[in-house]
Amino acid sequence: MDQFSPLDSQMMALAIQLAKRGQYTTSPNPNVGCVIVDKNGQIVGQGWHHQAGTPHAEVHALQQAGTLAKGATAYVTLEPCSHFGRTPPCADALIKAGVARVVAAMVDPNPLVAGQGLAKLNAAGISTAHGLQQVQAEQLNRGFIKRMQTGRPWVTVKLAASLDGKTALANGQSKWITGALARQDVQRHRARSCAILSGSGTVLADNPLLNVRYNELGLDEQTLLEKELRQPLKVVLDGRNQLTPDLQCLQSTDPSLIINSEFNPLPFFANVNQWQAPYVDNKLDLAAVFDYLGKQQLNHIWVEAGAKMAGALLQSKLIDELILYQAPKLMGNTGQDLFAIEPLTDMQQSYNLSWTDMRQIGPDLKLSAKVLYD
Ligand code: AOF
Numbered sequence: 102m103d104q105f106s107p108l109d110s111q112m113m114a115l116a117i118q119l120a121k122r123g124q125y126t127t128s129p130n131p132n133v134g135c136v137i138v139d140k141n142g143q144i145v146g147q148g149w150h151h152q153a154g155t156p157h158a159e160v161h162a163l164q165q166a167g168t169l170a171k172g173a174t175a176y177v178t179l180e181p182c183s184h185f186g187r188t189p190p191c192a193d194a195l196i197k198a199g200v201a202r203v204v205a206a207m208v209d210p211n212p213l214v215a216g217q218g219l220a221k222l223n224a225a226g227i228s229t230a231h232g233l234q235q236v237q238a239e240q241l242n243r244g245f246i247k248r249m250q251t252g253r254p255w256v257t258v259k260l261a262a263s264l265d266g267k268t269a270l271a272n273g274q275s276k277w278i279t280g281a282l283a284r285q286d287v288q289r290h291r292a293r294s295c296a297i298l299s300g301s302g303t304v305l306a307d308n309p310l311l312n313v314r315y316n317e318l319g320l321d322e323q324t325l326l327e328k329e330l331r332q333p334l335k336v337v338l339d340g341r342n343q344l345t346p347d348l349q350c351l352q353s354t355d356p357s358l359i360i361n362s363e364f365n366p367l368p369f370f371a372n373v374n375q376w377q378a379p380y381v382d383n384k385l386d387l388a389a390v391f392d393y394l395g396k397q398q399l400n401h402i403w404v405e406a407g408a409k410m411a412g413a414l415l416q417s418k419l420i421d422e423l424i425l426y427q428a429p430k431l432m433g434n435t436g437q438d439l440f441a442i443e444p445l446t447d448m449q450q451s452y453n454l455s456w457t458d459m460r461q462i463g464p465d466l467k468l469s470a471k472v473l474y475d
């Protein structure tokens with residue numbers, strides 16, 4: 102990409118760092134960062150999108166730049182919007198400020214924008230370019246991109262297992278397989294997701310809170326103060342109406358949703374939303390569940406469930422990404438497994454994955470992979 106200079110790369114990298122500041126708060130909107138640089142290469146404005154319904158990244162950066170935006174270059178991690186959403190078009194704001202050049206990392210996959218932002222800037226005589234650090238920018242907004250392109254959220258399945266692949270002892274005990282640092286990492290993932298999804302089997306067995314403990318995230322005090330801290334939606338799939346009133350995850354006032362096949366009339370559930378999903382083969386239609394969650398504007402679903410749900414999602418080809426925390430422990434061959442799937446009779450039937458990241462977190466490994474469905 103020789104159309105971009107080293108300064109361009111440096112400024113886009115900064116814009117991506119700024120965008121990340123919104124990663125706990127912008128949902129259902131994407132994370133976006135913007136840097137405005139004058140003719141002398143001086144940064145005159147920086148901004149990022151904080152929360153849906155509030156100004157976009159460009160508006161914050163333009164505000165900081167004031168008249169210095171005239172003739173400057175704006176670096177944005179996402180194409181400036183051209184539509185009236187909850188806020189007016191950023192393309193108009195950039196034109197009005199007299200910006201000379203706009204560099205976007207990627208085109209906005211939102212069909213309401215989809216190239217029209219750059220076209221509008223071009224039509225106003227502003228030089229535009231896109232594709233700089235596109236991979237990094239896409240990584241920030243995988244959920245938003247997938248929802249815009251397919252109507253479904255990005256689905257990450259998280260599992261924690263011993264070296265011999267056990268997620269619990271035969272008697273159900275699983276506290277704790279992985280260490281405190283890995284569990285803190287899980288909290289960070291939960292906080293960045295739009296919903297935390299589990300199944301009634303796991304919820305009944307483990308009674309998890311399915312929430313974010315912000316004090317466990319390792320965020321500094323200032324960041325905690327600055328943020329509009331939200332709790333992701335808790336979603337429990339309950340195909341057989343097994344949920345009971347004593348479960349912790351349904352007792353808080355945080356938003357929660359039960360997806361079942363039949364309305365559960367227990368008075369306890371009065372404050373919990375319910376959606377009745379269609380059934381296929383005597384089971385909840387998982388594809389319909391994720392279509393529904395996409396319609397609720399959820400970009401990224403973080404799944405913490407047992408082998409049955411993980412297996413069902415795998416077989417339905419609904420997992421985008423797997424994150425496995427693996428502890429250096431051996432739990433023997435009688436414990437619970439990672440994925441409950443139909444028995445395979447030929448190696449060709451096995452599911453193939455491709456590693457996307459691997460690192461050590463405290464004593465444990467964190468393995469990330471995408472599933473290669475053909
Ligand atoms: C930008 N800069 O910082 C963001 C953009 O309802 P609104 O007005 O907030 O519009 C939301 C849409 O705008 C969102 O779906 C995405 O297409 C775009 N987000 N665009 O130029 C930003 N957050």
Ligand code: ZN
Nearest residue numbers: 157181182191
């Ligand atoms: Zn905008």
